[in-house]
Amino acid sequence: MGSGASAAFTGETYGEMQNPNQGTKKDNALICAAIDFGTTYSGYAFSFYNSPDKIHTHYWPPGQMTKTPTVVLLEPSGNFHSFGMVAMDKYKELLDKQEHKEWYLFERFKMKLYEKGSAGIPEDMLSLALEPEAASLDCRDLLGEAAKYVGYRYMVLDLGGGTADITAHEVADDGNLTELHPPTGGDFGGTKVDIKFDQLMSRIFGETVLKRFKQEYMQDYWELMLDLERKKKMFNGTGKMILHQPVTLTELFSDITGSTIEETILKTPFKNKVQFKLGKIYIAEDIARQLFDDALKNICEATSGIMQKVEKIEKIILVGGFSESPYLEMVMREKFNDLVDFPKEPSGAVLRGAVRFGQKPTTISTRVCPYTYGIARMVNFKSFHPPTKKVTIGGIEYCDNVFNIHISKGTKVSVENKHLATEHKYYRPLHEMTQTSIEVYASDKPDPEFVDEPGCRQIGLAVVDIDPTGDMGSRIWVKLIFGGTELELVVRDEKSRKISNAVFKLF
Numbered sequence: 491m492g493s494g495a496s497a498a499f500t501g502e503t504y505g506e507m508q509n510p511n512q513g514t515k516k517d518n519a520l521i522c523a524a525i526d527f528g529t530t531y532s533g534y535a536f537s538f539y540n541s542p543d544k545i546h547t548h549y550w551p552p553g554q555m556t557k558t559p560t561v562v563l564l565e566p567s568g569n570f571h572s573f574g575m576v577a578m579d580k581y582k583e584l585l586d587k588q589e590h591k592e593w594y595l596f597e598r599f600k601m602k603l604y605e606k607g608s609a610g611i612p613e614d615m616l617s618l619a620l621e622p623e624a625a626s627l628d629c630r631d632l633l634g635e636a637a638k639y640v641g642y643r644y645m646v647l648d649l650g651g652g653t654a655d656i657t658a659h660e661v662a663d664d665g666n667l668t669e670l671h672p673p674t675g676g677d678f679g680g681t682k683v684d685i686k687f688d689q690l691m692s693r694i695f696g697e698t699v700l701k702r703f704k705q706e707y708m709q710d711y712w713e714l715m716l717d718l719e720r721k722k723k724m725f726n727g728t729g730k731m732i733l734h735q736p737v738t739l740t741e742l743f744s745d746i747t748g749s750t751i752e753e754t755i756l757k758t759p760f761k762n763k764v765q766f767k768l769g770k771i772y773i774a775e776d777i778a779r780q781l782f783d784d785a786l787k788n789i790c791e792a793t794s795g796i797m798q799k800v801e802k803i804e805k806i807i808l809v810g811g812f813s814e815s816p817y818l819e820m821v822m823r824e825k826f827n828d829l830v831d832f833p834k835e836p837s838g839a840v841l842r843g844a845v846r847f848g849q850k851p852t853t854i855s856t857r858v859c860p861y862t863y864g865i866a867r868m869v870n871f872k873s874f875h876p877p878t879k880k881v882t883i884g885g886i887e888y889c890d891n892v893f894n895i896h897i898s899k900g901t902k903v904s905v906e907n908k909h910l911a912t913e914h915k916y917y918r919p920l921h922e923m924t925q926t927s928i929e930v931y932a933s934d935k936p937d938p939e940f941v942d943e944p945g946c947r948q949i950g951l952a953v954v955d956i957d958p959t960g961d962m963g964s965r966i967w968v969k970l971i972f973g974g975t976e977l978e979l980v981v982r983d984e985k986s987r988k989i990s991n992a993v994f995k996l997f
């Protein structure tokens with residue numbers, strides 16, 4: 491999946507070893523607010539303590555969109571100037587006056603909010619919600635009565651700009667949601683269409699021309715892409731897609747190649763398919779569809795894949811900006827018929843759901859562990875161990891880099907009982923050590939043997955002080971707790987009785 495947890499979760503380890511107890515301040519807060527930093531669009535929503543069901547979404551501009559472009563503009567000095575549409579408008583003004591060169595514009599990035607505290611919000615007041623889970627919570631409101639039946643199963647597809655994230659949930663008997671499948675997906679969001687369009691332009695004009703166009707006429711390229719964004723939103727699968735033709739592009743083409751684009755295109759497979767007339771680019775229906783088809787194919791396949799694994803899905807709910815595409819809706823309805831459904835304002839679903847999550851994080855009561863998690867360790871060398879892994883310390887032979895499994899992929903973990911995770915004991919390899927490092931690994935496989943085999947990645951490292959007076963036999967106990975949105979490490983020194991903990995991203 492994309493940062494799937496692309497979700498709001500691609501960060502590094504955050505915090506030093508910290509106290510595991512979360513404050514209860516969150517429960518008493520007067521306002522619960524959520525921020526969704528999307529790759530392409532961002533927004534916020536909130537609710538008041540005494541009316542949790544009334545979720546207020548901020549509209550940009552008033553009454554229109556639930557999200558504003560994820561664009562940050564910095565002044566020449568490097569100071570923050572503006573965010574969103576304001577930043578876009580200001581930059582356009584600068585471009586018009588050719589004063590933009592010293593300014594910095596950042597577009598389409600995933601905000602690294604993962605380090606708690608980095609948002610300027612006190613840590614004990616901040617929770618991180620997984621985007622697709624948040625979307626699912628919002629959809630439960632849409633399902634109304636149906637979603638009150640225990641055992642009701644539905645899928646949510648969060649079709650964003652960068653990624654498409656898919657979750658499958660079941661209504662549990664306490665009314666909470668149980669995850670049926672770990673969130674999956676991939677980088678087939680709405681910007682796939684933009685990429686395909688860019689490739690199409692490159693095939694028509696040639697790479698050299700397009701590259702120079704982007705460099706020399708940045709403003710025109712920018713406006714072309716803004717126009718594509720508008721036309722893409724309207725495309726319903728029939729009729730031509732018509733864009734404004736940047737004059738500078740066709741002129742540049744003539745200057746470089748010595749012939750006009752109108753004539754040249756007649757000699758290519760795009761003859762009659764892409765036309766340049768009266769200042770417009772006309773893209774034939776089938777070519778316009780092809781811009782979407784890669785993304786749509788991937789979305790359909792990922793959906794079918796989960797439907798094969800998880801039976802009795804009663805609804806497929808589409809949310810996220812890309813789900814508002816009329817063409818996408820048509821394709822999804824053709825394939826999945828009346829299973830397909832949409833909430834009101836699909837692009838605000840993650841926002842509204844994140845407010846729900848903030849109000850009651852335990853609503854998702856059970857999650858499926860998406861990877862196998864464990865810790866690298868040394869064990870006494872045995873004859874069946876590969877000789878390449880043999881290390882000798884203090885005259886004793888050890889097998890290094892063994893993957894000591896704490897939680898296997900596919901394990902169902904209940905949020906309420908997550909602290910019941912099994913403690914594993916580790917010994918210090920040397921007397922004189924005052925610190926030990928704990929390397930946390932994730933693997934795609936259910937039963938990895940070594941941490942350096944394919945499919946394994948190190949996801950965290952914690953350096954823990956150990957009692958210097960401890961003897962060789964003194965143990966430290968380590969617990970890995972899978973919480974759905976993060977992995978927590980709890981280390982207990984048997985001798986000093988000290989407990990320390992750290993939190994890691996999931997992959």
Ligand SMILES: Nc1ncnc2c1ncn2[C@@H]1O[C@H](COP(=O)(O)OP(=O)(O)OP(=O)(O)O)[C@@H](O)[C@H]1O
Nearest residue numbers: 528529530531650651652653680723811812814815
């Ligand atoms: N009506 C529409 N038709 C087609 N595409 C649309 C429509 N409305 C929005 N989009 C596309 O949806 C994407 C934005 O969706 P959304 O705001 O959910 O994404 P995001 O949260 O920024 O991204 P991500 O969740 O991947 O980080 C953009 O690619 C945009 O072009």
Ligand SMILES: [Mg+2]
Nearest residue numbers: 528621650840
């Ligand atoms: Mg999103």
